Amino acid sequence: MMAEPIPVAMGQGSSCWGCFQSLVDMHLRLADVLPLLDIKYWQAVVDYKLEDLENYPDKSIVVGLYEGMARTEEDVHLLKLMRQKCKVLVAFGTCSCYGGIPGLANAWDIEECYDVKFRENKTFSGGKVPTENLPPIEPVVHPNSDYVDFDIYLPGCPPTSDLIVKAITALLEGKELELPTYTVCHYCPREKKETPIPEILRPFRGNADPDRCLLEQGYICLGSATWGLCEGQCVSKGVTCRGCFGPPPPITQDQGAAAMSMLGTYAPLEPEKLKEQVPDPLGCFYRFTYPSSRLGRMRIRREELKEASEE
Amino acid sequence: MTEDRVIRVEPVTRLEGHGALTIRLGPGNKVKDIQFNVSSTRFFEKFLEGRPMEEAPRIAPRICGICPIPHHLASVKAVEAAWDVTPPPAAIKLRRLLIEAKQLSSHAIHFYALAAPDFVFGPFADPGVRNVAAVLKHLPDVAVQAIKLMEFGQELCRDIGAKAIHPTTAIPGGMLSPLSEGDRDKWLRQVPEMMENINKTVELAKKVVNDYIDVVTKVAVTPTYYIGLSNDGALDIYDGTVRVMDPEGKIVADFKPPEYTEYYGEYIPDHSYATHIYYKPAGYPDGIWRANTLARCNVNERMATPLADEALKEMRGLVGRPSHHTFAYHYARVVEMVQAAEMIQRLLEDPETVSTDVKLSDVEPKAGDGVGIVEAPRGTLLHNYVSDDRGMLVRANLIVATNNNIAGIEKSLMDAARFVFEQDGLKELSLPEPLVKT
Amino acid sequence: MATTAETKTQDEQWEPRILAFCCNWCSYAGADLAGTSRIQYPTNVRIMRVNCTGRIDVDFILAALEKGADGVLVSGCHPGDCHYTSGNLKLRARWALLEEALKQAGVDPRRVRLQWASASEAQAFADGVRIIVDQVRKLGPMKEAWK
Numbered sequence A: 001m002m003a004e005p006i007p008v009a010m011g012q013g014s015s016c017w018g019c020f021q022s023l024v025d026m027h028l029r030l031a032d033v034l035p036l037l038d039i040k041y042w043q044a045v046v047d048y049k050l051e052d053l054e055n056y057p058d059k060s061i062v063v064g065l066y067e068g069m070a071r072t073e074e075d076v077h078l079l080k081l082m083r084q085k086c087k088v089l090v091a092f093g094t095c096s097c098y099g100g101i102p103g104l105a106n107a108w109d110i111e112e113c114y115d116v117k118f119r120e121n122k123t124f125s126g127g128k129v130p131t132e133n134l135p136p137i138e139p140v141v142h143p144n145s146d147y148v149d150f151d152i153y154l155p156g157c158p159p160t161s162d163l164i165v166k167a168i169t170a171l172l173e174g175k176e177l178e179l180p181t182y183t184v185c186h187y188c189p190r191e192k193k194e195t196p197i198p199e200i201l202r203p204f205r206g207n208a209d210p211d212r213c214l215l216e217q218g219y220i221c222l223g224s225a226t227w228g229l230c231e232g233q234c235v236s237k238g239v240t241c242r243g244c245f246g247p248p249p250p251i252t253q254d255q256g257a258a259a260m261s262m263l264g265t266y267a268p269l270e271p272e273k274l275k276e277q278v279p280d281p282l283g284c285f286y287r288f289t290y291p292s293s294r295l296g297r298m299r300i301r302r303e304e305l306k307e308a309s310e311e
Numbered sequence B: 001m002t003e004d005r006v007i008r009v010e011p012v013t014r015l016e017g018h019g020a021l022t023i024r025l026g027p028g029n030k031v032k033d034i035q036f037n038v039s040s041t042r043f044f045e046k047f048l049e050g051r052p053m054e055e056a057p058r059i060a061p062r063i064c065g066i067c068p069i070p071h072h073l074a075s076v077k078a079v080e081a082a083w084d085v086t087p088p089p090a091a092i093k094l095r096r097l098l099i100e101a102k103q104l105s106s107h108a109i110h111f112y113a114l115a116a117p118d119f120v121f122g123p124f125a126d127p128g129v130r131n132v133a134a135v136l137k138h139l140p141d142v143a144v145q146a147i148k149l150m151e152f153g154q155e156l157c158r159d160i161g162a163k164a165i166h167p168t169t170a171i172p173g174g175m176l177s178p179l180s181e182g183d184r185d186k187w188l189r190q191v192p193e194m195m196e197n198i199n200k201t202v203e204l205a206k207k208v209v210n211d212y213i214d215v216v217t218k219v220a221v222t223p224t225y226y227i228g229l230s231n232d233g234a235l236d237i238y239d240g241t242v243r244v245m246d247p248e249g250k251i252v253a254d255f256k257p258p259e260y261t262e263y264y265g266e267y268i269p270d271h272s273y274a275t276h277i278y279y280k281p282a283g284y285p286d287g288i289w290r291a292n293t294l295a296r297c298n299v300n301e302r303m304a305t306p307l308a309d310e311a312l313k314e315m316r317g318l319v320g321r322p323s324h325h326t327f328a329y330h331y332a333r334v335v336e337m338v339q340a341a342e343m344i345q346r347l348l349e350d351p352e353t354v355s356t357d358v359k360l361s362d363v364e365p366k367a368g369d370g371v372g373i374v375e376a377p378r379g380t381l382l383h384n385y386v387s388d389d390r391g392m393l394v395r396a397n398l399i400v401a402t403n404n405n406i407a408g409i410e411k412s413l414m415d416a417a418r419f420v421f422e423q424d425g426l427k428e429l430s431l432p433e434p435l436v437k438t
Numbered sequence C: 001m002a003t004t005a006e007t008k009t010q011d012e013q014w015e016p017r018i019l020a021f022c023c024n025w026c027s028y029a030g031a032d033l034a035g036t037s038r039i040q041y042p043t044n045v046r047i048m049r050v051n052c053t054g055r056i057d058v059d060f061i062l063a064a065l066e067k068g069a070d071g072v073l074v075s076g077c078h079p080g081d082c083h084y085t086s087g088n089l090k091l092r093a094r095w096a097l098l099e100e101a102l103k104q105a106g107v108d109p110r111r112v113r114l115q116w117a118s119a120s121e122a123q124a125f126a127d128g129v130r131i132i133v134d135q136v137r138k139l140g141p142m143k144e145a146w147k
């Protein structure tokens, strides 16, 4: 006897669809999972329209996933709508949890962003910002949690397919989702000797010893400031961690601040040298969490005050 | 009634990306205007600025999670071009393997998950049924064969790229990790099953095309320019010159990536956040081109591998060259899938693919201007970066695959809409029985 | 008219609010000494004692700024004199990264100051306080800086 399929929905805000692809990448396990689902809304998969979602009774969808950040008014609308219609709402992926890579745009005014996108670049000049039949762009990216409360945060850029299967299975069974809280270092097979770093190297420099901690060899690695739900995918292939799963629990921690503190501890170099060797702290330590970080919050507040003073 | 009727489709479903359609119909169902409203943008061009340029290949893939590998590689090629760096041959083989694996899985997912529901259940079945979940329920064999192809491609990407989605191993000067012999052997063992699934896919595609030949040859036949990479006339997705074909089928340009600004025009429409790319010498809208599978097959004389070349010939027998048939994109997708499969086999059998000499150790950043072009599943993808003397990125111009197609999509939707609304063509059209009736 | 007058007084009344982290072994004692030796320094600082500047996480500084401090001062043992050998060097390295990150995020790094002052350098401590207070006074309230 098969149980009744459970009503689910997926909302996709401004995103890259990588979280969606990661879900599809559960491969043959799809054959087990899909029959359990009654898909009520999911633009990538079924032809239901926004209107359909708007017309469902409140809380009639058992589990909803929201991928992406809220770059446009339409994204904000969809996010709130998902909250209204879903019993359990999951912040699906790092964009949804923390703002993600596209949140880096907050380091500039929206007008500066428009300049290179629509007004002047190598292949065009004198363009105007498009407006017809389009949802307006939000001047600054707020973390999704500024708009709605989530029941579950499932970070990762993207979350791994294994993690998604685990989460979906627990949710469908109505069970508590229990996740290990280790950092990436825990899963990293490389040997650590706790030696300070004499010099910070850019990642293309030299050839790294495949068995030693990359950080101790001078390559910036955010493994120790990052939730290890990926089980160390990059570091086990010779690539430094850039922190795409965000901070370990409690995930309200500031990953960038933690990473800077960690690096200062490991590389107590002369300030001038360090500034030279780490040319882009914001893009390195806050790559995935800028909108929800403390620095990012200060920035958002500034944009809000600007708007308020313009009104 | 003089009022125009506006039909709004929101969101456009089963298509990667965020968009809506606005169709304006005048009196007598005259199709006045069609807009493809791409409704979001995230400003990668801006926030790549100020980053050390070697980080771009780790950031830019987030433009698209369906085709992150082409972004990863176009990006690393742009950095290498700016810094005058040539990676070792084995690194290039690994990158080629990576992009072919992606091509395979992406085409498989597109063919089976996005397009198949229409011909399995018929284009007018209920939305609750006309989707991939139902394919799985009603045609488990077909679904399993599709999933296995996707799995092969995605898992091979993971082995080479560390992550299948948003890979991280390509770095200016090569790759951070070689492919181990053990892993190579594991993949070689799976090649025969993969090839078998490819053959079944080709059979299915042929059947569908023949069943729907009326649709293919009558609906949305839209002459445009075409753009695609070419390796001396053979279809290549990692490297080559950029070819442009005009609507009559003449190759009007064949240029090296750094010359792109002479040929690429970018039009900023008022109704889409995604811009429209066109053939600059012909102007807009005359120079609207299309990229993607069919475009690549049009601009190239031949495929690079034998089975794929046979498949291409067979396709040309049905639709000709150039083919302006929008629905032939699905067929061309299968032709390319065959090439990807053959390429994967060839690369896995090449001993150099497991060489450990995959990375230079003496890369020096410098001021420069570099262009990297590869073919993403959905079309020609271009990254252009300018760096300062420390190798920091100061300016980026990104022309993603989709933008090459948007104006062309509008054009072919216009043709389709005229057929449906003005000529009431659906009535005349002969459609086969759906494979599965619901 | 009344409103203008009121705004004016508000502006005039604004005083920088500075949070200072002082190392127990040097600067905290220095601050103490400044008090007992009647060395004057502005009253805008609230001092928090830490056992070593090495204990200071970048997050402390950012939390203070986010929650409304107009500036942050950290005062510790001179390099070489840290009671835990190198706590201050670690903090100094964190500081370098922090300053750059602040700049990139559009926060003026003159809102934060790192200085060294031993237990006997009451005057140096007081001078440092004056410097940060003056700097921040020129920059204005954190809130204004956001506009």
Ligand code: SF4
Pocket (backbone or CB within 6 Å): A015, A016, A017, A018, A019, A020, A067, A068, A092, A093, A094, A095, A096, A100, A101, A156, A157, A158, A159, B062, B065
């Ligand atoms: S979290 Fe990463 S994979 Fe998911 S939508 Fe955002 S950028 Fe894409």
Ligand code: SF4
Pocket (backbone or CB within 6 Å): A184, A185, A186, A188, A189, A190, A192, A212, A213, A214, A215, A216, A221, A222, A223, A224, A235, A241
């Ligand atoms: S810092 Fe990076 S390389 Fe070192 S142990 Fe942690 S994850 Fe591994």
Ligand code: SF4
Pocket (backbone or CB within 6 Å): A157, A184, A226, A227, A230, A231, A232, A233, A234, A235, A240, A241, A242, A243, A244, A245, A246, B163
């Ligand atoms: S190792 Fe780091 S960057 Fe790589 S997937 Fe894991 S969290 Fe993301």
Ligand code: FES
Pocket (backbone or CB within 6 Å): C023, C024, C025, C026, C051, C052, C053, C054, C076, C077, C081, C082, C083, C084, C086, C087, C088
């Ligand atoms: S004990 Fe004073 S700074 Fe370490």
